[in-house]
Amino acid sequence: MKLSGFSKYFLIWAKIIYYILGNYKTNILFKLGYFKTNNGSTHFRFNSISDSLKYINQVFDDYLSFAEISVKDIKGKNILELGPGDNFGVALKFLIAGANKIVCLDKFYSNRDVSQQYQIYKAIRDELLPEEKINFDNIVKLDSQAVEFISDKFEYIYGTGIENALNVLSPTFFDMIVSRAVLEHIPDLDATFDTMDKLLCTDGYMIHNVDLKDHGIFTSKGLHPLTFLSVSEKIWKLMTSYNGKPNRMRIDYYRRKMEELNYKYRIKTIHITTLPVIEEIKPQLQSQFRKMLSEDLMPETIFLIAKKRNKNNS
Numbered sequence: 001m002k003l004s005g006f007s008k009y010f011l012i013w014a015k016i017i018y019y020i021l022g023n024y025k026t027n028i029l030f031k032l033g034y035f036k037t038n039n040g041s042t043h044f045r046f047n048s049i050s051d052s053l054k055y056i057n058q059v060f061d062d063y064l065s066f067a068e069i070s071v072k073d074i075k076g077k078n079i080l081e082l083g084p085g086d087n088f089g090v091a092l093k094f095l096i097a098g099a100n101k102i103v104c105l106d107k108f109y110s111n112r113d114v115s116q117q118y119q120i121y122k123a124i125r126d127e128l129l130p131e132e133k134i135n136f137d138n139i140v141k142l143d144s145q146a147v148e149f150i151s152d153k154f155e156y157i158y159g160t161g162i163e164n165a166l167n168v169l170s171p172t173f174f175d176m177i178v179s180r181a182v183l184e185h186i187p188d189l190d191a192t193f194d195t196m197d198k199l200l201c202t203d204g205y206m207i208h209n210v211d212l213k214d215h216g217i218f219t220s221k222g223l224h225p226l227t228f229l230s231v232s233e234k235i236w237k238l239m240t241s242y243n244g245k246p247n248r249m250r251i252d253y254y255r256r257k258m259e260e261l262n263y264k265y266r267i268k269t270i271h272i273t274t275l276p277v278i279e280e281i282k283p284q285l286q287s288q289f290r291k292m293l294s295e296d297l298m299p300e301t302i303f304l305i306a307k308k309r310n311k312n313n314s
């Protein structure tokens with residue numbers, strides 16, 4: 001159904017007010033030490049354990065295939081996973097593949113269903129080869145519906161965002177930093193890349209999947225997928241500065257940042273908004289987006305694969 005001009009205007013402002021209130025509520029709760037959120041409760045929303053397994057395997061396989069590395073390349077590595085959400089299946093896969101250590105760092109604590117989590121880890125174990133099961137049992141204890149991570153190869157830190165991670169992690173410790181659907185939730189990406197650069201060792205990799213869409217803020221009400229780029233920067237900040245809603249950075253930002261940090265990098269676009277859909281709304285976008293090449297507004301999901309160069313630039 002096509003919305004009239006008035007209905008659109010009303011819906012947009014209703015959403016803006018709703019998100020501004022939610023943003024400040026999140027900030028107050030976070031300052032009071034309440035880190036729980038449904039952001040990242042990915043598995044909680046799945047209908048079956050097989051959906052969870054499929055997701056975990058897909059996320060892990062994507063890291064390897066987009067970075068063009070194999071399981072062998074993971075052996076002995078120290079890995080940082082940003083924003084794991086409500087499950088550590090991907091981290092487990094890295095450890096079973098031979099990683100030396102994995103740290104899962106999350107600003108929030110994603111709400112989770114304890115009995116579902118038990119079933120997921122059990123299903124991960126059931127899929128493993130006998131020698132991998134031994135490895136699994138050295139990392140996770142599954143006992144009467146409870147899950148306990150018992151190895152110091154695994155660490156979960158929540159309550160600290162990646163922007164402030166140097167308060168809790170050591171510089172140059174990591175060989176790899178990975179994330180799925182996380183960077184778009186962080187308001188200060190300059191601080192985030194700065195920190196990740198310090199945490200990575202020379203020749204270390206970053207592999208990030210970034211979702212550039214509006215995360216349903218306006219599209220859930222049938223509005224154009226780029227409506228969120230028509231909101232002024234000031235209002236967008238009021239709506240999103242604390243609650244992990246999308247930061248609106250486009251592909252050009254990631255390119256610029258990688259050049260600035262002198263990384264060797266590739267950005268692969270996975271899904272796009274088509275040109276006619278972009279042209280339909282482009283005149284109404286905020287000037288920083290209006291000035292951009294339409295091609296740079298097309299990517300909806302990207303993979304950034306970047307390697308920290310050594311001092312000789314190789």
Ligand SMILES: C[S@@+](CC[C@H](N)C(=O)[O-])C[C@H]1O[C@@H](n2cnc3c(N)ncnc32)[C@H](O)[C@@H]1O
Nearest residue numbers: 040042083084085106107108161162180182185
């Ligand atoms: C959409 S969820 C993705 C969860 C998981 N990676 C997945 O694929 O299901 C985004 C995650 O990023 C986390 N997050 C948000 N801001 C963060 C920050 N500044 N530092 C680290 N993690 C953050 C959220 O708490 C949440 O777990």
